[in-house]
Amino acid sequence: MKILIQNGHVIDPPTGKDGIYDVMVEEDKIIRVERQIKEEADRIIDATGCYVMPGFIDMHVHLRDPGFTYKESLATGGQAAVKGGITTMCAMPNTKPVIDDREKVEDVHARAAKDSPAHVIQLGAVTKGQIGRELADIEGMAAAGCHAISEDGKSVMNASLYRKGMKKAKECGISVFAHCEDITMVEGGVMNADENAERLGLKGITNSVEDVIVARDILLAKETGVRLHLCHCSTADSVEMVRLAKEDGLPVTGEVCPHHFILTADDIPEDDGNYKMNPPLRGREDVDALREGLKNGIMDVIATDHAPHSEEEKDRSMAEAAFGIVGIETSAALTYTELVEPGILTMTDMAEKMSTNPAVILGLEDKGSVSEGKAADIVIFDTRREYTIDKNEFASKGRNTPFHGRKVKGQVMYTLAGGTVVYESEIR
Numbered sequence: 001m002k003i004l005i006q007n008g009h010v011i012d013p014p015t016g017k018d019g020i021y022d023v024m025v026e027e028d029k030i031i032r033v034e035r036q037i038k039e040e041a042d043r044i045i046d047a048t049g050c051y052v053m054p055g056f057i058d059m060h061v062h063l064r065d066p067g068f069t070y071k072e073s074l075a076t077g078g079q080a081a082v083k084g085g086i087t088t089m090c091a092m093p094n095t096k097p098v099i100d101d102r103e104k105v106e107d108v109h110a111r112a113a114k115d116s117p118a119h120v121i122q123l124g125a126v127t128k129g130q131i132g133r134e135l136a137d138i139e140g141m142a143a144a145g146c147h148a149i150s151e152d153g154k155s156v157m158n159a160s161l162y163r164k165g166m167k168k169a170k171e172c173g174i175s176v177f178a179h180c181e182d183i184t185m186v187e188g189g190v191m192n193a194d195e196n197a198e199r200l201g202l203k204g205i206t207n208s209v210e211d212v213i214v215a216r217d218i219l220l221a222k223e224t225g226v227r228l229h230l231c232h233c234s235t236a237d238s239v240e241m242v243r244l245a246k247e248d249g250l251p252v253t254g255e256v257c258p259h260h261f262i263l264t265a266d267d268i269p270e271d272d273g274n275y276k277m278n279p280p281l282r283g284r285e286d287v288d289a290l291r292e293g294l295k296n297g298i299m300d301v302i303a304t305d306h307a308p309h310s311e312e313e314k315d316r317s318m319a320e321a322a323f324g325i326v327g328i329e330t331s332a333a334l335t336y337t338e339l340v341e342p343g344i345l346t347m348t349d350m351a352e353k354m355s356t357n358p359a360v361i362l363g364l365e366d367k368g369s370v371s372e373g374k375a376a377d378i379v380i381f382d383t384r385r386e387y388t389i390d391k392n393e394f395a396s397k398g399r400n401t402p403f404h405g406r407k408v409k410g411q412v413m414y415t416l417a418g419g420t421v422v423y424e425s426e427i428r
């Protein structure tokens with residue numbers, strides 16, 4: 001099967017391509033990227049006026065499968081992902097049971113290959129059951145294709161145990177993805193510690209809850225030599241510490257989620273649980289630092305932390321709602337609208353942070369690039385399309401977004417994963 005994508009604006013960070021090209025896909029590979037390809041194909045896709053980019057790689061999602069499939073499943077999460085142009089995602093292990101051994105990783109990978117139109121890389125927990133007492137089967141999980149371990153949802157508070165886990169990960173050649181939150185400092189906080197929390201009579205989460213663990217984890221990475229990826233960074237000091245770590249030559253990378261670079265705590269209306277997530281929406285200075293960090297290259301990755309919950313779990317007050325919001329169907333449009341259109345990032349920066357850098361960090365050599373020989377994971381994105389985000393149109397089971405009703409630009413027209421058209425927009 002050959003698919004020819006004609007006349008699109010190819011953005012390919014690794015080769016620097018930024019212009020009009022045709023792209024020929026055969027089976028699961030890109031075989032040619034040239035000015036004009038005069039060759040027969042089984043299917044022709046006209047990409048005139050659209051960008052053709054490497055499929056997005058979301059390094060941080062919660063697919064809730066196994067155990068919480070009332071929130072999401074490999075099938076619904078996969079369908080939502082490809083709608084958002086995401087062709088590969090890393091699924092966090094805070095499921096039921098927690099993914100903490102080889103068999104559980106193999107089970108998800110086998111089911112995802114059947115059920116999800118997007119590629120799924122299951123991540124393993126650092127500790128058994130994410131309880132923080134003994135290390136999980138890191139070696140077995142690495143052998144089963146976990147590219148990283150993560151205790152996401154919480155931090156491993158026992159630094160000695162975490163250090164052992166990092167050493168093991170380093171030995172196995174995999175990364176550590178860190179959720180940075182000192183649980184002893186949360187003290188019942190549910191949103192950013194500021195005047196908004198005071199006004200609502202809610203307990204606050206200070207920046208230092210995140211910052212002290214970012215500092216600790218960077219120091220542990222320095223000692224163990226493990227590759228450390230800092231998930232959902234939300235504070236100005238996190239950005240500064242990632243800068244210092246890089247200056248020090250450490251293999252440390254930083255991730256920012258769209259909600260953290262778009263919204264501040266001042267945007268929380270009344271007492272709406274759809275604005276509740278961990279870490280919380282922060283102040284203006286933090287949001288500005290995150291944007292600046294993305295612009296100047298300190299922050300490497302845009303990932304969603306897609307965290308679907310049921311209506312019942314989210315349709316509550318700030319104090320009572322579950323932490324987390326959905327993101328995979330809106331991240332490309334939000335990133336384009338909030339960062340690229342205003343000139344903070346270029347289209348190449350966007351492709352880098354949503355695809356190329358994640359591929360490099362994860363060691364996915366055949367991904368993150370629209371060039372000859374690479375995997376045919378491609379997104380065709382039309383930035384001329386303007387629309388209003390409607391949570392009722394989501395393929396995800398989760399409707400918990402603070403972006404419902406927000407105007408954005410940027411529509412995914414086609415998504416190819418593994419050389420197959422896995423999503424086509426109905427709007428044409």
Ligand SMILES: NC(=O)N[C@@H](CC(=O)O)C(=O)O
Nearest residue numbers: 062152153277278307323324
């Ligand atoms: N981000 C969240 O608020 N929630 C995540 C956990 C996490 O990413 O820490 C979840 O699993 O629901």
Ligand SMILES: [Zn+2]
Nearest residue numbers: 152153154179
């Ligand atoms: Zn987390």
Ligand SMILES: [Zn+2]
Nearest residue numbers: 092152153305
């Ligand atoms: Zn998460």
